[in-house]
Amino acid sequence: MSRTDWKTEWKPLLFFVFIFLGVFYLPLGVPRFDNAFSEALYLLKEYAQEHVLTCLLPAFFIAGAIAVFISQASVMKYFGAKAKKVMAYSVASVSGSILAVCSCTVLPLFAGITRMGAGLGPASTFLYSGPAINILAIILTAKVLGPELGIARAVGAVVFSVVIGLLMHFFFRKEEMQKAEAQAALPEPEESRPLWRTALYFAVMVGILVFANWGKPEDPSGFWLLIFSLKWYITAAFALMLSLLLTAWFRLSWLKVILAAVPPFFLALAFPHNPFPAFAAGIIGLSIITSTDKGESGDWFTATWGFTKQILPLLFFGILIAGFFLGRPGHEGIIPSNWVSSAVGGNSLWANLFASVAGAFMYFATLTEVPILQGLIGSGMGKGPALALLLAGPALSLPNMLVIRSVIGTKKTAVFVLLVILLSTAAGLLFGTFF
Numbered sequence: 001m002s003r004t005d006w007k008t009e010w011k012p013l014l015f016f017v018f019i020f021l022g023v024f025y026l027p028l029g030v031p032r033f034d035n036a037f038s039e040a041l042y043l044l045k046e047y048a049q050e051h052v053l054t055c056l057l058p059a060f061f062i063a064g065a066i067a068v069f070i071s072q073a074s075v076m077k078y079f080g081a082k083a084k085k086v087m088a089y090s091v092a093s094v095s096g097s098i099l100a101v102c103s104c105t106v107l108p109l110f111a112g113i114t115r116m117g118a119g120l121g122p123a124s125t126f127l128y129s130g131p132a133i134n135i136l137a138i139i140l141t142a143k144v145l146g147p148e149l150g151i152a153r154a155v156g157a158v159v160f161s162v163v164i165g166l167l168m169h170f171f172f173r174k175e176e177m178q179k180a181e182a183q184a185a186l187p188e189p190e191e192s193r194p195l196w197r198t199a200l201y202f203a204v205m206v207g208i209l210v211f212a213n214w215g216k217p218e219d220p221s222g223f224w225l226l227i228f229s230l231k232w233y234i235t236a237a238f239a240l241m242l243s244l245l246l247t248a249w250f251r252l253s254w255l256k257v258i259l260a261a262v263p264p265f266f267l268a269l270a271f272p273h274n275p276f277p278a279f280a281a282g283i284i285g286l287s288i289i290t291s292t293d294k295g296e297s298g299d300w301f302t303a304t305w306g307f308t309k310q311i312l313p314l315l316f317f318g319i320l321i322a323g324f325f326l327g328r329p330g331h332e333g334i335i336p337s338n339w340v341s342s343a344v345g346g347n348s349l350w351a352n353l354f355a356s357v358a359g360a361f362m363y364f365a366t367l368t369e370v371p372i373l374q375g376l377i378g379s380g381m382g383k384g385p386a387l388a389l390l391l392a393g394p395a396l397s398l399p400n401m402l403v404i405r406s407v408i409g410t411k412k413t414a415v416f417v418l419l420v421i422l423l424s425t426a427a428g429l430l431f432g433t434f435f
Helices: 006-024 031-069 072-079 085-099 106-115 120-132 135-145 147-171 173-184 195-212 223-229 231-248 254-270 276-291 296-326 337-343 349-361 369-378 383-392 398-408 410-434
Strands: none
Touching: 031 106, 031 195, 031 276, 031 296, 072 085, 072 120, 085 120, 085 147, 106 120, 106 296, 106 398, 120 147, 120 173, 120 398, 120 410, 135 147, 135 369, 147 173, 147 383, 147 410, 195 231, 223 231, 231 254, 231 276, 254 276, 276 296, 296 349, 296 398, 337 349, 349 383, 349 410, 369 383, 383 410, 398 410
């Protein structure tokens, strides 16, 4: 029997010792610890109920479609390292703003375009713009927190998305130049179908994503409330269009598509006030008919499942950690909320930096940052730190960071996070000086 080589085994030993000591001294029974542990589970439950089914799963399917139905050369034409800067950053910022998703839902799409060869700069612009340039959130900010904060948030988010992308490209320009040289040798894209067909196909899926997550407006009347009241009918119309496209253009069996559509149809009739069973049945049906197809639809499901395996576990782990330390909106984690409130008063460098860092690590579901800030401002938060949190919070979160690291690596993730925090801090200081 060979002797143990402790030179190679000390790391596993320290890991087991660390786990043992953590379990041995676990402060169960201490009210704040028990509450923080409960908050972590409550936050994960809320995320699973409100975001996984209607946000993340459609986003995973869109990311899988990017990997399969859009050629690598096409992605590089608009987002690649050699793409024209004006075109690349304009498309990246506009694409993100149209989606109006949270910091976690944008991740599968970011992973998709990155894997297909998008340049780091445009991909970073897209990553920031998706959750930050949320038209509904900006309107709600102006209405609840005041027009100055609403306008400052809109201008800051648009400018930051481009500036962050350009700076990411600048800091890693050597790698981007090497990527550009490698991409220059690739042939021109050969599209298997007309561009308008691909665009319509993606527009339908984005329509499902956007309208399934359309939030209720504050105004009890008007156009936006009408859209909200019709959101599930509009979502169903987009789902019907997707079924027609899958049979007409992607050669899926009519019989399979009809059989997959039957359960959602009857569930929608049986539960008219609870659309989630019908939506879940639709996702399951789409998964079954694509996973059993031997053509490109089968490749679509394989790519979608690959993104799901890569991203979902990291998101859930990050949400648990964020919930444990910071709790849910309106609830405390292990860190007392009055510590946060007392640290963001006035317009000092520390207050703005703390607001940026706290916002970057907290998890904000779409639109929840506004009522949270309303409460903090009522507790004495300065307007500068409020803007800093608005610019850093929706675009980042601890779960978001863990996934970004798995896509572009630790160094680039650290630079991206640092840029968001520093720019948000500077914007908060400037805004607080004048307002």
